[in-house]
Amino acid sequence: MKKIQMVDLQSQYYKIKSEVDNAVLNVMDSAAFINGPEVKSFQADLENYLDVKHVIPCANGTDALQIALMALDLKEGDEVITADFTFAATVEVIHLLKLKSVLVDVNYDTFIIDTDAIKKAITPRTKAIIPVHLFGQCSNMEEILKIAKEHNLYVVEDNAQAIGADFIFSDRTEKKSGTMGTIGTTSFFPSKNLGCYGDGGAIFTNDDELAHRLRGIVNHGMYERYYHDEVGVNSRLDSIQAAILRKKLPNLDSYNEARRKAADYYDEAFAGNENILTPKRAENSTHVFHQYTLRITNGKRNELQQFLAEKEIPAMIYYPVALRKQKAYYQESDPADFINTDKLLDQVISLPMHTELDEEQLKYIADSVLEFFASRYGE
Numbered sequence: 001m002k003k004i005q006m007v008d009l010q011s012q013y014y015k016i017k018s019e020v021d022n023a024v025l026n027v028m029d030s031a032a033f034i035n036g037p038e039v040k041s042f043q044a045d046l047e048n049y050l051d052v053k054h055v056i057p058c059a060n061g062t063d064a065l066q067i068a069l070m071a072l073d074l075k076e077g078d079e080v081i082t083a084d085f086t087f088a089a090t091v092e093v094i095h096l097l098k099l100k101s102v103l104v105d106v107n108y109d110t111f112i113i114d115t116d117a118i119k120k121a122i123t124p125r126t127k128a129i130i131p132v133h134l135f136g137q138c139s140n141m142e143e144i145l146k147i148a149k150e151h152n153l154y155v156v157e158d159n160a161q162a163i164g165a166d167f168i169f170s171d172r173t174e175k176k177s178g179t180m181g182t183i184g185t186t187s188f189f190p191s192k193n194l195g196c197y198g199d200g201g202a203i204f205t206n207d208d209e210l211a212h213r214l215r216g217i218v219n220h221g222m223y224e225r226y227y228h229d230e231v232g233v234n235s236r237l238d239s240i241q242a243a244i245l246r247k248k249l250p251n252l253d254s255y256n257e258a259r260r261k262a263a264d265y266y267d268e269a270f271a272g273n274e275n276i277l278t279p280k281r282a283e284n285s286t287h288v289f290h291q292y293t294l295r296i297t298n299g300k301r302n303e304l305q306q307f308l309a310e311k312e313i314p315a316m317i318y319y320p321v322a323l324r325k326q327k328a329y330y331q332e333s334d335p336a337d338f339i340n341t342d343k344l345l346d347q348v349i350s351l352p353m354h355t356e357l358d359e360e361q362l363k364y365i366a367d368s369v370l371e372f373f374a375s376r377y378g379e
């Protein structure tokens, strides 16, 4: 059996090696390393795939979030609501810009931001909501857009983990994740569903004026060459990464399908086990399984992780600490407002999930998880 990894980037690369190698060599030949034609072409390819008017490539997913917030002209102390259970980048950029993060609970079954908690957290200083499409499925965008409209708030979708997922509105129209809010952002970190071979990110919007603004901010606040109208940043997707992403984008749907197939296997293997809760698929979103995350309800999550490690199966805890309890972003809170987050921190464990898992590996992983409960807890 092939060695099991959380993410197997090498096997995925080998399947498209000659295409990718040629694309990279062409960039080398052209010497158009920065803002070359590959970047423009990738931008157009992604606009087309997502059916969004503007894609603004940038250096990584954290920059994408920061630049999105910069374009909204928020003032120091303005409040931005986001999930307490997510990767730190989402909250980090709020603090970097001297805004106030207001962290709220997530849904226990789907891990995505709880819309009732959003409503409860709104104050006169609230200016924006950042729903994070965590682990590969969309937050409830229909409800979030409704709340945002009622309260005149911006919505910045953190779509680092769900590129390619579809949100299904109640009138059955479908939109790609990241294209529904005021702005959407994503990351092309190598292990992401659409990953490059280094760092990369992008910002999406359907608003022409905002797109113009975002393009200026990513480029030193420059709207006309060497005229700096505002303080911006230097955040570029380089041409080599764009060339790689152009070769990978046509495979994104099949990559996501491969992840869903692996998730189906896990779901079936664990169905009915009283110690394991499988991730729930939201009714209004397709799931692209950036992570496959179980909840272990008998308190033995850490022991399971150790048991799997002994069998050379990597498994990760995304995420072990609530953001509101991190030193950098600490805020006083009432545990009653974070019942789900606090439970998840103790229960979640993410199993290997990528496009290259074969049946032998899946069986070994699933059998090992089940063996842990059967041998140690008399299942």
Ligand SMILES: Cc1ncc(COP(=O)(O)O)c(C=O)c1O
Pocket: 060, 061, 062, 063, 086, 087, 089, 090, 132, 158, 160, 161, 186, 187, 188, 189, 199, 200, 201
């Ligand atoms: C939810 C979320 N937001 C933002 C980011 C930041 O992306 P990057 O690592 O490209 O800066 C990540 C990546 O790990 C993420 O998972």
